[in-house]
Amino acid sequence: MTTIFMQSRISPLVGRTALATMFALAALVIFSNQSAAQAKDEEVLSGVVVGVDTDDNGNLTRLAVSDSSGQVTTFKFSTNTQFGLENQAGDRWVSSHSDDPVEAARRLRDHRERFAPITVSHANGIAHSVVEREEGKLETNLGYLFAVFVITWALFFAYTLYMGRKQRVLQYEIARLKGMFD
Numbered sequence: 001m002t003t004i005f006m007q008s009r010i011s012p013l014v015g016r017t018a019l020a021t022m023f024a025l026a027a028l029v030i031f032s033n034q035s036a037a038q039a040k041d042e043e044v045l046s047g048v049v050v051g052v053d054t055d056d057n058g059n060l061t062r063l064a065v066s067d068s069s070g071q072v073t074t075f076k077f078s079t080n081t082q083f084g085l086e087n088q089a090g091d092r093w094v095s096s097h098s099d100d101p102v103e104a105a106r107r108l109r110d111h112r113e114r115f116a117p118i119t120v121s122h123a124n125g126i127a128h129s130v131v132e133r134e135e136g137k138l139e140t141n142l143g144y145l146f147a148v149f150v151i152t153w154a155l156f157f158a159y160t161l162y163m164g165r166k167q168r169v170l171q172y173e174i175a176r177l178k179g180m181f182d
Contacts, residue, residue, distance in 0.1 A: 045073055046119045046133050049112040052105055059101035063108060063127065065120055075120060075127040077101075084131040085111065085118070104130075 050072055051064030063075045079098035085107045086092050093107060108130070111118055117133035 042121045052108045054105045060105035082129040
């Protein structure tokens with residue numbers, strides 16, 4: 001019986017690889033929690049565009065969005081505000097407010113006319129991104145996806161080690177039985 005346990009010892013390379021994998025996963029969890037904490041400062045609002053204000057040059061200055069309860073929220077923009085909007089044909093336009101505020105105003109007016117829903121991530125009345133309506137909270141969904149990913153790989157490696165040990169036991173038993181009949 002002691003021979004079986006001696007043969008099922010994990011090789012040092014496999015042990016080091018498993019240890020390195022665990023450290024990498026721990027680091028990933030720590031960093032993902034930090035980015036999730038930073039993302040919690042932003043709020044997300046989905047609704048339809050009810051107002052687009054521009055300056056004398058046609059540059060976008062303010063945006064009013066009505067949510068599903070009818071509450072209207074007004075947003076201002078920073079130079080870092082990102083846009084990801086589609087037209088009626090489904091062509092996606094991605095840009096920042098500093099690149100083309102005139103086109104942003106035109107696209108948002110188009111959304112207002114079509115009653116096309118948008119999602120605005122914002123903090124303190126400043127819009128950080130304006131995109132086509134998103135379903136659900138992306139950070140929460142990615143957290144669940146990451147958890148399932150980690151659990152699946154942990155189970156896969158545990159199963160592989162378990163089956164390796166079972167295979168060594170069977171090989172030992174086969175060799176012992178062959179020795180009995182030879």
